[in-house]
Amino acid sequence: MKKTISILFLFCASAAWGGSLNAKLGEIWCNPAVEKNTFPHGACMGYMAGWKDATENPSVVFEAGVNNEQMGKVFMAYMQNHPEEENKPLSDVLMRAMQNAGLVKVGQ
8 A cells, every 4th residue: 555655646746747757856855955844845755755665676675774864865965966967857866876875776
């Protein structure tokens, strides 16, 4: 059920933004200046949770204890060093950020 809701969130969010959730939108949502308990912060945390739930499977393994806040911080740090990725799909950039930080292993 949790995975279904996560996938539904990603689908609805993608449709709401014209099918194009790019990394720049992720930067807006996950900006550390955004106060907690606001829509952008909730959107960031919801996206992180949904993405992790939809992505995790036997060939995609997350390090134990990885949480949504940490994923948001890792994403923002990655984007500071990779502004060329702003126009890329958010899910792809998030995967690269998580792999770069060593928090996810693919194909093991």
